[in-house]
Ligand SMILES: *[C@@H]1O[C@H](CO)[C@@H](O)[C@H](O)[C@H]1NC(C)=O
Ligand SMILES: *[C@@H]1O[C@H](CO)[C@@H](O)[C@H](O)[C@H]1NC(C)=O
Ligand SMILES: *[C@@H]1O[C@H](CO)[C@@H](O)[C@H](O)[C@H]1NC(C)=O
């Protein structure tokens with residue numbers, strides 16, 4: 001969606017600008033305890049067993065922290081400049097097993113491992129407490145939480161995430177609450193000269209993210225399905241998920257997820 005169409009639609013808009021954000025980062029000790037980091041994939045190369053169902057012909061990769069669908073390269077001579085997808089925030093099925101995960105849409109971070117422009121929602125279970133929050137991140141920066149007053153998130157919300165790279169060093173992330181017609185959008189700049197985008201990967205992911213330097217225990221999110229998922233390229237090609245590579249999370253030889261590409265615009269990611 002173009003920002004101009006957002007502005008003309010008459011919906012309630014929450015707009016922030018990067019320079020207005022509170023300071024954050026490695027040096028801020030007071031924030032350290034809650035610092036979350038969505039990382040590049042830790043691809044594990046291994047022989048793939050045959051999979052079943054509608055993903056029968058998909059390539060499968062295993063990763064320590066990513067599950068979902070990844071377009072691992074744009075058509076020759078093009079780069080990805082946007083990725084979009086819509087998902088329903090899961091009602092965490094097992095409120096007594098502590099853990100967390102994050103659902104997000106992004107550009108780069110797989111084979112192009114020096115940058116990711118991404119945004120989404122994290123869900124975290126601690127005893128009876130289930131917490132949800134929206135965030136965005138240009139790796140290697142930490143994730144920035146979006147103020148819940150501006151963009152509250154709860155189970156059942158239908159959220160569209162749109163990631164747009166306007167150049168290799170600038171982009172806009174937009175989150176839309178389809179249930180309420182509420183929008184959060186922010187312009188971002190590459191945090192360093194080493195984290196310019198390559199436009200080489202586009203992805204729809206549930207991640208075991210890092211907090212305080214370690215992976216969070218993975219929560220059981222049930223199934224999250226990204227719908228209306230597509231990526232666009234510099235030549236205005238719109239690509240769906242038919243040729244996406246499936247990523248499953250594997251930890252200590254356990255495969256923790258099942259990923260099915262349901263259609264060219266939809267991928268379902270289940271905790272198993
Ligand atoms: C898998 O590949 C075979 C042979 O090319 C094809 O007939 C079949 O339709 C494909 N299945 C899917 C789910 O794409
Ligand atoms: C997750 O990704 C980061 C960055 O690639 C990596 O340092 C970390 O080891 C990964 N976690 C696992 C379990 O592989
Ligand atoms: C989304 O809309 C629903 C329904 O109006 C509301 O309960 C929820 O808090 C909203 N979430 C956001 C992120 O605005």
Ligand SMILES: *[C@@H]1O[C@H](CO)[C@@H](O)[C@H](O)[C@H]1NC(C)=O
Nearest residue numbers: 086087158159160178227228
């Ligand atoms: C997906 O896109 C179609 C066509 O634009 C729209 O009608 C539908 O509401 C969208 N689905 C969701 C869950 O947003």
